[in-house]
Amino acid sequence: MNTLICIGHVPDTTTKIQLTPDGKQINKEGVTFIIGPYEEYAISRALELKEGGIPGKVSVICVGGPKADETLRKALAIGADEAFRIDTESTDSFFIAHQLASFIKENPFDLIMMGKESIDRNASEVPGMVAELVGVPCVTFCSFLEVNNGKATVRREVDGQVELLEVPLPAIITAQKGFAEWRIANMRGIMAARTKPLKVIPAKEVEEKTYVVGYELPSAKKSCTFIQPENVGQIVNILAERGIL
Amino acid sequence: MAILVFLEVKDNKIRKQSFEAATYAYDLAQMLNMPLKAVCIGNISGEEVQKAGRYGVEEVYQIKGQDLDKFLESPYASAVVAVAQAVNAQHVVVSQTFNGKSIVPRLAIKLGVASFSGVIALPTIANGEIQVKRTAYSGKTIQIVGTKSTKCIFSVKNNAYKITENPVTCSIVDFEFKPSAEDRTVTVKEVSKLSDKVSLTEADVIVSAGRGLKGPENWGMIEELASLLGAATACSKPVADVHWRPHHEHVGQTGIQVAPNVYIAIGISGAIQHLAGVNASKTIIVINKDPEAPFFKAADYGVVGDAFEVVPNLIQAIKSYKG
Numbered sequence: 001m002n003t004l005i006c007i008g009h010v011p012d013t014t015t016k017i018q019l020t021p022d023g024k025q026i027n028k029e030g031v032t033f034i035i036g037p038y039e040e041y042a043i044s045r046a047l048e049l050k051e052g053g054i055p056g057k058v059s060v061i062c063v064g065g066p067k068a069d070e071t072l073r074k075a076l077a078i079g080a081d082e083a084f085r086i087d088t089e090s091t092d093s094f095f096i097a098h099q100l101a102s103f104i105k106e107n108p109f110d111l112i113m114m115g116k117e118s119i120d121r122n123a124s125e126v127p128g129m130v131a132e133l134v135g136v137p138c139v140t141f142c143s144f145l146e147v148n149n150g151k152a153t154v155r156r157e158v159d160g161q162v163e164l165l166e167v168p169l170p171a172i173i174t175a176q177k178g179f180a181e182w183r184i185a186n187m188r189g190i191m192a193a194r195t196k197p198l199k200v201i202p203a204k205e206v207e208e209k210t211y212v213v214g215y216e217l218p219s220a221k222k223s224c225t226f227i228q229p230e231n232v233g234q235i236v237n238i239l240a241e242r243g244i245l
Numbered sequence: 246m247a248i249l250v251f252l253e254v255k256d257n258k259i260r261k262q263s264f265e266a267a268t269y270a271y272d273l274a275q276m277l278n279m280p281l282k283a284v285c286i287g288n289i290s291g292e293e294v295q296k297a298g299r300y301g302v303e304e305v306y307q308i309k310g311q312d313l314d315k316f317l318e319s320p321y322a323s324a325v326v327a328v329a330q331a332v333n334a335q336h337v338v339v340s341q342t343f344n345g346k347s348i349v350p351r352l353a354i355k356l357g358v359a360s361f362s363g364v365i366a367l368p369t370i371a372n373g374e375i376q377v378k379r380t381a382y383s384g385k386t387i388q389i390v391g392t393k394s395t396k397c398i399f400s401v402k403n404n405a406y407k408i409t410e411n412p413v414t415c416s417i418v419d420f421e422f423k424p425s426a427e428d429r430t431v432t433v434k435e436v437s438k439l440s441d442k443v444s445l446t447e448a449d450v451i452v453s454a455g456r457g458l459k460g461p462e463n464w465g466m467i468e469e470l471a472s473l474l475g476a477a478t479a480c481s482k483p484v485a486d487v488h489w490r491p492h493h494e495h496v497g498q499t500g501i502q503v504a505p506n507v508y509i510a511i512g513i514s515g516a517i518q519h520l521a522g523v524n525a526s527k528t529i530i531v532i533n534k535d536p537e538a539p540f541f542k543a544a545d546y547g548v549v550g551d552a553f554e555v556v557p558n559l560i561q562a563i564k565s566y567k568g
């Protein structure tokens with residue numbers, strides 16, 4: 001079984017987002033970039049399945065600029081066998097999905113995994129778009145995955161409800177917490193990653209559907225109103241005013 | 246031409262989030278001088294469907310097919326597309342619930358239009374270009390995005406657009422839709438509830454606790470407070486990691502993202518990853534014994550004190566208020 005994990009090259013979760021002076025972009029200076037945390041769950045699960053006796057290759061792909069190579073190397077250090085980068089800085093979901101779909105059509109995989117959302121754009125749009133463009137089923141928000149006889153059994157966890165689903169491969173599965181435990185690359189992995197293949201592929205030409213005009217920072221919260229511990233009755237009033245009590 | 250809103254059904258009812266989407270769609274329809282229509286999938290009562298009329302929906306296309314009684318993204322997306330084509334929809338509005346998120350990209354491709362996920366305001370339309378605000382970077386920024394596409398899908402962030410009533414007479418159209426074989430490759434084996442309590446994404450109030458509670462044996466007061474408020478319970482990531490609480494209670498950037506009206510955080514420091522999942526809450530109340538805890542910077546109300554004294558006192562105060 002050959003697995004492809006589509007990973008994002010995203011700002012570390014601790015990043016304080018700042019804008020460029022013209023407000024048109026995020027100021028990337030000094031920002032550390034990481035593999036999207038949900039994609040990391042998918043990488044871990046792919047490696048677990050392989051170690052559990054399902055032979056095959058674990059590949060990772062990122063649609064991004066040259067800086068994303070470092071993030072792909074991290075995925076190789078964690079244990080992926082090979083990496084691909086489709087060379088473009090575009091952030092349009094449709095453009096990205098089109099790149100991934102073209103790649104997948106030319107290089108078929110049995111299992112394609114992504115994160116439930118990217119932590120930069122938070123759109124959750126790419127998986128479903130790729131599924132439509134390639135013509136394979138997709139199950140989103142999975143917290144469990146098992147593979148048997150060309151079929152995946154997944155648990156989709158949404159709104160306090162768990163759905164147990166069965167899907168024939170090839171398919172796209174998107175991961176959320178519960179899927180697997182994150183792994184930390186060890187020294188051997190990091191050394192090995194240096195010589196594992198990382199192939200850069202030019203982007204296909206396709207028109208973007210959307211463009212970014214700019215950013216705003218959300219208005220800062222008004223300062224916190226402090227309530228003395230002996231006056232918790234005030235919290236009761238706050239709750240009552242909001243119709244909760 | 247019409248604006249079409251997707252009404253999502255859960256437990257035989259139209260979800261509250263869909264009424265947020267309907268309000269957004271109504272305002273958009275008013276702006277463009279178009280009628281508002283809706284698509285609703287599920288064999289629910291006409292009375293329930295007609296609730297959409299309160300929010301300005303003139304006509305609901307109801308699809309009752311048995312093979313659509315459980316949500317599956319592919320057939321649901323095809324059904325919405327069929328109605329979008331039948332009503333010649335200019336824009337389609339969806340609530341950004343999990344299921345909403347699952348169908349939006351498919352709608353965008355099937356209809357060949359632009360999609361905007363997590364929008365928090367109505368779009369502006371000028372010189373044939375549409376621009377709209379959405380949140381990005383896990384709530385840390387607002388992104389303004391645009392398109393030249395004349396048709397769009399707007400996926401409305403939960404609890405970001407206030408529900409208002411705009412009552413109209415609402416008629417129901419029985420719409421026939423049969424999913425194709427390609428739409429039916431995924432099978433539902435079983436559906437179960439994670440707990441009897443209200444789910445985090447639907448809760449109006451959330452009582453959340455962190456490592457400050459010292460151990461799982463101390464959650465009794467959290468449960469009690471939650472049940473008095475009809476609230477859902479949540480926790481910080483480390484609490485779920487050490488199995489003090491089930492992992493489905495973990496909120497934050499890597500857990501569930503929530504947007505209740507009131508979020509009460511007890512013994513949680515307020516790490517940036519935690520805040521990223523709760524910063525869309527309308528009112529945040531923090532109880533923490535450390536006055537320097539970062540959570541106070543994101544809070545509307547704060548109590549600096551020991552949770553083991555403050556929470557029982559709060560429970561008493563609520564009980565005496567309720568009489």
Ligand SMILES: Cc1cc2nc3c(=O)[nH]c(=O)nc-3n(C[C@H](O)[C@H](O)[C@H](O)COP(=O)(O)OP(=O)(O)OC[C@H]3O[C@@H](n4cnc5c(N)ncnc54)[C@H](O)[C@@H]3O)c2cc1C
Nearest residue numbers: 455456457481482497498499512513514518519534535552
């Ligand atoms: C990639 C990544 C993703 C992450 N994602 C998430 C996420 O999604 N959600 C999340 O929550 N975390 C996440 N984290 C972890 C996050 O960084 C913090 O470590 C975590 O939120 C801290 O949890 P806590 O506030 O419960 O514990 P602590 O930071 O230990 O804070 C405990 C707090 O309790 C207070 N306290 C102690 N005793 C009492 C008392 N008796 N009464 C009142 N207050 C008391 C203390 O003053 C302190 O502020 C993530 C981390 C990483 C690296």
